[in-house]
Amino acid sequence: MLGPLSWHDVALAAALVAFEPLQEWLIHVYVLHWKPRRVFGFMIDPEVCWKHRAHHEDPWNLDDVFIPRRTLLALFPLLTALWWAITPTLELWMSALITALSIGVVYEWTHFLVHTTYKPRSTVYKRIFRYHRLHHFKNEHFWYGVTSHMGDRILGTLPHQRSVKTSPTARNIGATAAGDCAE
Secondary structure (H helix, E strand, O other), rough: OOOOOOOOHHHHHHHHHHHHHHHHHHHHHHHHHOEEEOOOOEEEEEHHHHHHHHHHHHOOHHOOOOOOOOHHHHHHHHHHHHHHHHOOOOHHHHHHHHHHHHHHHHHHHHHHHHOOOOOOHHHHHHHHHHHHHHHOOOOOOOOOOOOOOHHHHHOOOOOHHOOOOOOOOOOOOOOOOOOOOOO
């Protein structure tokens, strides 16, 4: 036992949960939608990126819904070390890890459900469900959130669906097409 929860643990967990919508947005935009690039003669195309392109091509294939295992196995030690470096106590380190892992489980479960035949009942989940499907089937340049669309709201990628043109590359995010984004 590491000891009772302190207000530091609660504040850290609350901060991580509050940051999650922006983190989801940033990762989705700048990592998952990364297009392969040649850098110093080497092609840079991480597995998580090409798996996400495959996920857009076939959103109903549940094998491509989850974060790739190798990506998780590579990230876990890095995140563990990062949290070790920036938290002042063992207790806060454990709180950070438990919170981050819990956020990850909620993300994966929510994303999985959106890509199944499950029909949402709650208003919040119906909205998450609708926006994520718009991202896949209407226009890949909007509605990046998975568990929350607060990042989209803050960063301007949560337009009304009728104001957005249907993108010819929503199911092929490796392709490019002129004029596929709404102004």
